Amino acid sequence: MMHHIDVSSVLRETLACDLYSNLVTRTTGAAVRGQIEQLLGGDDMRRALTVIDFSHVSMIDFSCADEVVAKLLIRYTSDDPPHEAYFLFRGVTEDHRDAIEAVLERHALALAVEREDRVELMGVLSDDERRAWYATYRLGRAEAADVANEIGVAVDAARETLCALCRRRLVMSVNGEYVAVGHAA
């Protein structure tokens, strides 16, 4: 199942005002995240990929990035998430990057973001995680052995890294195979 959430529309609904296209203030961020979580659905939801679209957001400050991006990821990568949700970020420009990178760094989080014709990672990842994710992304749909072969590590080590990426919601495990978020979109 796939959702698309236009953050700018959520912002306008949250503020009940068309005047502002900036994601600023912690209160606004918390309200926008609350709306996003509602749109994502409740406990009865199964696995879902959601595109979080910043294309029409002019700017985002640190406090708002913390609420909208970091707290959303923290909740859905926790041991007890409301459901199995994956996120692909779209429309993240240089104007948003500083704030988002800062909060990812603070909480040691990472996300997948669309860049023109490809998907990249932003945030804090180990070298092994990064290499495994890009290998999985290139391969499309892969078993741990394929990824191990691609990055030149033992299969068990590759599997362990892929499991960590699954917990971080950057890779999906589908019938024993792995798919990088973004490749599945």
Added chain:
Amino acid sequence: MTHVITVPPSLDDHSFEQVLEQVAPLPPDEKILVDARHARWASPYGLTALLALAQTRTERPAFAAPELEETASYWARAAFFQHAEALYDMHGHYPKRAPSGESNVLLEVTPVTKGEDVHSVVGMVQERAQKIIKNELKLESKAIIGFAMTLSEVCQNIIEHAGQGGWVAVQSYRWTKRLGRRVVVIAVCDAGLGFRKSLESAPGHLPTSRWGDATALEEAVIRGVSRFRDRSRGQGLAGARNYVGRWNGKLSVRSGTARISIVPSWDDDVPLAEDLAPFAGAQVQVIIPEAAPSGANEKDSPMDI
């Protein structure tokens, strides 16, 4: 008895200390007259701090407006008088309305009391800042967004921690004496709780033997500590600090009896000033200078004076 508080001819964050030193010995219910008749110039910090000063007084203070027409006109354009009228008994002649015309005021003195105010402040400044930062300060366009983010964060500081409203103003001018280049300046002043009291309200706060305004500022500005347990908090000032570092700017935060500064190479301020005259609340100033001419040494920039 009314005590006359003399405003120095040039009023900025440093010379404002002279105002506070005069006010410090007086109880808050003592009547004061803030005499700005001989003032010639005020930075955004000077204007917003004058308003915050009035908020520290329980007896409504009086204010004598600058006598120089040019100065009064400028203060009117910055919307100072319009807010001062609500806080001071005003004396002297000054323009009742802001005269129209070109101005280097990016954001007039604006009250900040709620989240919506931050949205509107950021919205108002964005377009004008774009022109000033790119064309006059000759900084990369990336500096524009960072400027708006910094403005947003320092304004939010009031809402989150002051416990009452404050003031913000943004202005661009040529800083002849200190730098010989143009600067854009954000000033945010409130007379609320201040950093020490805000951090003391944190659950489980245990003050150390050297706890005070200076250590509270070090905790908040340098270590990103906030009164909230949530470790997400405290990022606003950290973001502002990174921004001024990247663009060779200056950040100063004054609260209570101390002031902490991130001092760039072009400035000779001290990183931490203690035992200042007390001033309730928090006063933040961000200065972003024009890009140095290529090859120029920041420290040895040519001065106009």
